[in-house]
Structures are given as C-alpha cells and as structure tokens.
Amino acid sequence: MEKHAAQLPGSTSDDSRLGAFFKSLANQKMLMLMSLPFLAWVIVFKYVPLWGWTIAFQKYRLGRDIFDQAWTGLDNFKFLFQEQQFYLVLRNTLVMSSINLVLGFVTAIVLALLLNELRRIYFKRTVQTISYLPHFISWVVAANIVQTALAPEGIFNVLLLQFNMIDKPILWLGVGEYFWGILGVTEIWKNVGWNTIIYLAAITSIDPTQYEAAQIDGASRLQRMWHITLPGMKPVIVILLIMNLGHILESGFEPQYLLGNGMNVEYSENLDIFVLKYGIQMNNYGLATAAGMFKTVVSFIFLIVANNLAKRLGESRLY
Amino acid sequence: MLKTKSAQYSSVGDRIFDVCNYCFMIFLVIITLYPFINMFALSFNDANDSIRGDIYFWPREWTIRNYEYVLSESNVFYATFISAARTIVGTIVSVFCTAMLAFAISRPEYKLKKFVSITFIFTMYFSGGLIPGYLLIKELGMLNSFWVYIIPGIIGVFNLIVIRSFIEGLPEGIMESAKMDGAGDLTTFVRIVLPLIVPALATVSLFVAVYQWNSWFDVFLYNSSRHNLSTLQYELMKILSTSNTGASAADQYANAQGNVQMVTPTSIRATMTIVASVPIIMVYPFLQKYFVQGMVVGGVKG
Numbered sequence: 001m002e003k004h005a006a007q008l009p010g011s012t013s014d015d016s017r018l019g020a021f022f023k024s025l026a027n028q029k030m031l032m033l034m035s036l037p038f039l040a041w042v043i044v045f046k047y048v049p050l051w052g053w054t055i056a057f058q059k060y061r062l063g064r065d066i067f068d069q070a071w072t073g074l075d076n077f078k079f080l081f082q083e084q085q086f087y088l089v090l091r092n093t094l095v096m097s098s099i100n101l102v103l104g105f106v107t108a109i110v111l112a113l114l115l116n117e118l119r120r121i122y123f124k125r126t127v128q129t130i131s132y133l134p135h136f137i138s139w140v141v142a143a144n145i146v147q148t149a150l151a152p153e154g155i156f157n158v159l160l161l162q163f164n165m166i167d168k169p170i171l172w173l174g175v176g177e178y179f180w181g182i183l184g185v186t187e188i189w190k191n192v193g194w195n196t197i198i199y200l201a202a203i204t205s206i207d208p209t210q211y212e213a214a215q216i217d218g219a220s221r222l223q224r225m226w227h228i229t230l231p232g233m234k235p236v237i238v239i240l241l242i243m244n245l246g247h248i249l250e251s252g253f254e255p256q257y258l259l260g261n262g263m264n265v266e267y268s269e270n271l272d273i274f275v276l277k278y279g280i281q282m283n284n285y286g287l288a289t290a291a292g293m294f295k296t297v298v299s300f301i302f303l304i305v306a307n308n309l310a311k312r313l314g315e316s317r318l319y
Numbered sequence: 320m321l322k323t324k325s326a327q328y329s330s331v332g333d334r335i336f337d338v339c340n341y342c343f344m345i346f347l348v349i350i351t352l353y354p355f356i357n358m359f360a361l362s363f364n365d366a367n368d369s370i371r372g373d374i375y376f377w378p379r380e381w382t383i384r385n386y387e388y389v390l391s392e393s394n395v396f397y398a399t400f401i402s403a404a405r406t407i408v409g410t411i412v413s414v415f416c417t418a419m420l421a422f423a424i425s426r427p428e429y430k431l432k433k434f435v436s437i438t439f440i441f442t443m444y445f446s447g448g449l450i451p452g453y454l455l456i457k458e459l460g461m462l463n464s465f466w467v468y469i470i471p472g473i474i475g476v477f478n479l480i481v482i483r484s485f486i487e488g489l490p491e492g493i494m495e496s497a498k499m500d501g502a503g504d505l506t507t508f509v510r511i512v513l514p515l516i517v518p519a520l521a522t523v524s525l526f527v528a529v530y531q532w533n534s535w536f537d538v539f540l541y542n543s544s545r546h547n548l549s550t551l552q553y554e555l556m557k558i559l560s561t562s563n564t565g566a567s568a569a570d571q572y573a574n575a576q577g578n579v580q581m582v583t584p585t586s587i588r589a590t591m592t593i594v595a596s597v598p599i600i601m602v603y604p605f606l607q608k609y610f611v612q613g614m615v616v617g618g619v620k621g
Contacts, residue, residue: 025430030504035423035435038416038474042439045471049447049455111347114340127344129604130351136599138533140556144592145354147559153372155357189350201615221333254536258559272449279450280540292448300445 056293060285076290086274086291093270097251099184101244107188108195109237113225115196116203128200131193143258146186147173173259179267183255198240199233206232239310246306249299271295355596361589362386366582385590388582394546395554399594402532402551405468409531414524416473418516421482422508443476456541465548467541468534478523484616485519486512522613525606529599555591558584 025032056076058069080086111131118124134142149156152169160166172178210228219227253272260268269277271291279288356376361369362385364378373379389395423429424436446452461467489512497507513520535552542548603610 021430024428028429028431028504031423031426031429032431034419034504034508035429035431038420039435039438041470041473042442044459045455046442046446049451050445052447052451052454055450055454114343117336117340118344123341123344127348129607130348132603132607133351133355133600136529136603137596138535138552140533140535140552140559141592141596144555144559144588145358148357148588149354155353155375193351197611197614201611220330221336258556275449280453285450285454289448289450292450296445296448303444 053289053293055285056290058286060289062283062285072286076286077294080287080290080294088266089269089271089274092267093249093251096180096183096256096270097248099180100187100251101241101248103184103188104191104195105237105241105244107192109199109230109233111192112196112199112203112233113229115200116229117221117225128193128196131196133193134190135194137190139254139258142186142190143255146182146259150182171263173261174263176264176267179259179264183259183268186255186259187252198236202233202236203229238313242306242310242313246303247299248302249295355593355600358589358592361586362593364586366586369586370583385582385586386594389587389590389594394549395551395591395594397547398549398551398554401465401548405465405534405550406528406531409469409472410524410528412469413473413475413478413527414520417475417478417523418482418513418520419508420474421479421486422512423504424479425483425486426504439474439476439479453540462541463545463548464542468531468537471537472530475523475527478526481523481613481616482516482519485516489515518609519613521606521609525603525610526613528602532599551591551595555588555595558588558591 055069057071057073059072059075060069115124115128118127148154150172151157152171156172157166157169161169172182206228211224214224214228249271251270251272253270256268256270257273257276260273272295275288275292275295277288278284278291353376357374360374360376360378363381363383364374365380365382366385368374368380390399420435420439424432426432447455456462456467456471461470493511493515494507497511502510533552535550535556538548538550538553539556543553
C-alpha cells in the first residue's frame with residue numbers, strides 16, 4: 001500500500017523508488033493481466049453503483065439522462081423520515097434480524113454441543129449431512145414447504161387437531177402476529193445445521209487432556225459440556241456475534257418476500273421489500289434509493305464498529 | 320479410550336442424557352427430511368387420489384404422470400434448461416476467474432497485490448443497493464439477456480478469500496521451482512496451482528452452483544418479460560406467490576391443456592419442488608468434506 005501511494009503526484013521525493021516500482025510492475029504483465037480485468041469489473045459493478053446514490057437527492061424520472069434530473073436536495077430523506085410506513089418496516093427489520101440473531105446463535109451452539117456428544121461416528125456424520133440439506137435448497141422451495149405445512153389442511157394443522165390443541169385449522173400465514181415466529185422457526189430449520197460447522201471446528205481444537213482431567217475429577221457430561229466445551233467455543237462465539245451485530249439491518253429478503261402476503265404485510269415487510277416496492281414497482285426511484293442509502297450507511301457504521309471491536313478482542317478479521 | 324468410554328456409561332445421568340440426545344437427533348432428522356419425503360410422495364402419487372388427503376410418507380397410487388405433465392409443459396422445460404445452463408456456465412466461468420484472481424493476489428511479489436485485495440474486500444462493507452444496481456444493469460444494456468445471470472456475479476469475495484487462503488497454504492517451494500524451470504505465471508497457475516487446489520475449487524464450485532441453481536430474484540428483476548430466460552426457481556416462485564389468490568399459476572398450469580382431471584395444483588407444486596431440489600440433494604453430500612473445510616477457512620478469515 002505504501003508503494004502504491006508513491007504513485008500519487010507530488011510525492012517526487014524518491015524517483016528511484018517510483019521507477020523501480022514501475023519497472024518491477026512491467027515484469028508482472030501476466031499477473032496484471034490475470035487481475036486487472038477483475039479490478040475493472042469490481043469498479044463497474046460494485047463502486048459505480050455508489051454514484052447512483054445521487055438519485056436519492058433527485059426527483060428521478062425514467063427515460064431521462066442521469067445528468068438531466070431535477071435536484072431536490074434532502075426532500076426524499078425528509079419525506080422518508082416522515083413516512084409512517086418507513087418506521088414500520090424499520091421495526092420489522094430490526095425485530096426479525098434480532099430474532100434471527102438470538103435464535104440462530106442459541107440453536108446452533110446447542111446443536112453443536114449435542115452433536116459433539118454423539119459417540120457413534122457414522123450416526124453423527126449422517127445427522128450432520130442431513131442437517132446441512134435445508135441450507136442448500138432455495139428459499140423458493142423452503143417457502144413452498146412452509147406454505148404447504150402451514151396450510152389449513154397442512155401437516156401442522158393436522159397434528160395440532162389430532163392432539164386437540166386447536167379446534168379448527170388456523171391459516172397461520174394469514175395472521176400477522178404469527179409471522180415473526182414462523183420466520184424465526186423457518187430460518188432455524190434452514191440454517192441451524194449449517195451454522196454448527198464453525199462451532200464444531202472450534203470444538204475440535206479443544207485440548208482433549210482437559211476432558212480427561214475433568215473426568216478424573218468426577219465431572220459429569222453436562223458439567224464437561226458447560227465448563228470445557230462451551231468455554232472452548234467462546235472466542236468463535238464472541239467474534240461471530242459481533243460480526244452479526246454489524247448485519248443487524250440485514251434481516252433477509254427472500255423469506256419475507258416469499259412468505260409475506262396481504263394479510264401479514266404489517267409484520268413481514270422489511271426495508272429491502274420497502275425499497276423494492278417504492279423503487280421498481282412504484283417507480284419512486286428517489287425515495288427508494290434514499291431508503292437503501294440509509295440502510296447501507298447505517299450498516300457500514302455498524303460493521304466498522306463491529307470489526308474494530310472484534311479486532312480489539314484479538315482476532316484479526318480482515319486485511 | 321475404550322476404557323474411559325465404558326467408565327462414562329456407569330453414571331445413570333449420562334445414560335439418560337445419551338438416550339435423550341439420540342432421540343433429539345432422530346427428531347431433528349425427521350423434521351428436516353419430512354417435507355422432502357412428503358413432496359416426493361405427493362409428486363409420485365396420482366393427482367386425483369392426493370385430493371383425498373392423508374399422503375404423508377409414501378405414495379398411495381404410484382404414477383409418473385405428474386412428472387410427464389410438468390416436464391412436457393414448455394415453460395417448465397425451457398426453464399429447466401436455462402437453470403442448468405446458468406448453473407454450468409456460471410460455475411465454470413466464476414470458479415476459473417476467481418481462482419485466477421486469487422492466484423494473482425496471492426503472489427507475494429505482485430506489486431498491486433494489496434491494492435487489488437483491499438478494493439475487493441472493501442466491497443463487503445457496502446453495496447450500492449437495489450435501485451442503483453438495477454439502473455446500472457439497465458445502462459449496460461444487460462436487461463433481458465442471459466449474461467445478466469453470469470457477469471454481475473463473477474467474483475464472490477468470500478470465495479476469493481477461500482481460494483486465496485488455500486493457495487497461500489501451498490508450500491512456496493513448489494512455485495519457486497516452477498519459476499526456476501522457466502514457467503511463467505500463467506503456466507504456473509494452470510499446470511501447477513490449479514491441480515493442487517482442487518479441494519478449494521470443489522468448495523467454491525458447490526457454493527456458486529447452488530447460488531446459480533437457486534436464483535430467482537435476478538430473473539424477476541431483469542428478465543421477467545422474457546419467457547425464454549425464465550428459470551425453474553422463478554417458475555416455482557410464480558406458483559408460490561399466486562397460490563393464495565383464486566386463480567393461481569398452478570391452476571393455470573393445470574387448466575392449460577383442459578385436463579383438470581389429470582393433474583392438480585398440489586401435485587404440480589410438489590413435483591416442481593422435487594425437480595428444483597433433487598440436483599442439489601444429489602450433489603452436496605459428496606462434497607461435504609470440502610465445503611466444511613472451506614467454511615472454516617472462509618469463516619475465520621472472511
């Protein structure tokens with residue numbers, strides 16, 4: 001990075017270093033050929049869209065050149081922050097990602113602990129393989145499964161009726177209040193197995209002599225899990241928790257979009273769907289971009305804070 | 320070790336724990352697999368018979384008519400072809416490009432190594448968002464084209480990190496000796512590095528292939544007006560999103576040939592769900608060793 005900075009105009013102090021830099025760069029034509037096209041790609045597809053944020057300060061009309069739009073200053077943001085719907089979707093986003101975060105962590109950690117206690121290696125491996133399955137199927141298929149299971153004649157209602165827990169079938173996805181719970185359970189079903197991978201890897205690095213020592217001291221299974229395995233996972237848990245806090249505005253898009261409907265919209269619509277609705281479907285590009293920009297900027301701050309926290313805790317995450 | 324194991328079993332509490340644990344695991348396996356088994360049973364059961372209900376684990380009246388019907392539907396047939404095409408092309412292009420870039424930025428002598436790496440890693444922190452992204456694709460003239468499935472997703476930063484970490488873990492001597500023998504960077508990459516990083520390539524291939532096969536949102540956003548670029552997941556999504564309203568897409572499929580008797584929306588949904596998930600179910604167990612390793616590398620470093 002320092003050498004690269006030497007390219008900047010004005011830093012003429014060491015011409016020889018600059019010359020050497022370009023000379024060795026010239027010898028790396030093939031490496032440049034292998035990487036610079038992708039540098040161009042990342043700039044076009046990831047950095048150029050940032051410039052599209054100017055739309056948030058415009059009354060953007062389709063079909064008109066991007067330089068030829070009417071500037072409106074902060075009007076879009078003013079409108080956004082006065083919009084009742086915006087606070088509703090913000091609430092939904094935060095609640096759903098908090099549920100995912102807490103449930104996702106707890107279930108994955110518990111499952112990893114329990115898997116670790118299985119002694120029949122083939123049984124353990126089979127359970128693991130099966131538990132990864134839902135992670136690989138699409139959200140479309142998952143939503144299809146959830147919708148089928150929760151339909152009035154679906155398995156969930158059938159079972160509840162069988163055990164006399166309800167008198168008549170309930171249209172679960174038609175009641176807004178149930179949506180967060182349904183989404184939380186669906187997310188667990190889909191990802192709990194997958195999320196154990198990293199914890200199980202952390203467990204394998206625990207020194208086995210600790211278990212032997214604990215056993216000699218007469219510690220029970222549960223005590224060993226609590227006092228040895230769980231503390232052994234702690235560094236990974238802390239890092240992942242902090243990193244996930246940085247993604248608190250990312251509550252997901254596909255499950256909410258696919259399972260959401262007119263009856264649960266007050267609970268299912270999140271920021272991403274809000275952006276899609278206003279932007280692509282209602283052609284209010286300015287407002288949608290403003291909402292998207294709000295999300296990115298807040299997420300960016302969260303992520304930077306989270307990363308610095310993680311770094312301070314001794315685990316280098318990036319670079 | 321065997322001795323300590325039998326010692327563990329001496330405690331009653333431990334035994335109860337074991338029994339509960341195994342029961343719980345079996346419960347977990349059932350709730351994970353049941354939906355697929357149920358869809359499988361419905362898809363192979365006679366559609367009219369399914370209306371009577373009570374199909375849970377196994378078809379009552381076997382038939383492959385549902386599959387014949389769904390796959391003879393030109394929309395679905397085309398969509399399956401496009402899904403397969405984007406999965407194959409997308410995976411090959413993306414994995415090769417990602418590996419090539421990873422190789423370049425793993426070379427310690429490469430002067431732009433840090434600059435390129437940071438430019439990529441930084442994109443993990445932000446995105447332009449939906450609207451600017453959509454307008455970019457539009458400005459680039461990529462709406463209504465097959466390439467919109469391939470080009471915007473060529474490099475995934477996570478995948479890049481996985482492959483780079485793997486290359487950096489190779490013994491440096493191998494590349495040194497290749498250089499001594501006069502091999503250029505491209506030769507070293509193709510002949511020496513690629514064969515050695517097959518495990519990482521397998522991991523990333525799986526991730527990319529799953530992403531490609533499962534995608535529907537880019538179809539919806541960029542290509543929804545082009546029927547011949549639709550994918551299987553998008554067709555299934557259309558059935559799903561309309562199934563709450565009166566005239567669902569599944570109904571339309573069922574009515575398309577005026578043979579409501581032969582197939583029903585339920586059996587079409589089940590059949591398409593199986594078609595959309597079977598390729599993945601067939602592949603991922605065999606790559607388990609690789610993707611577990613890849614997740615650990617990427618999860619720690621990424």
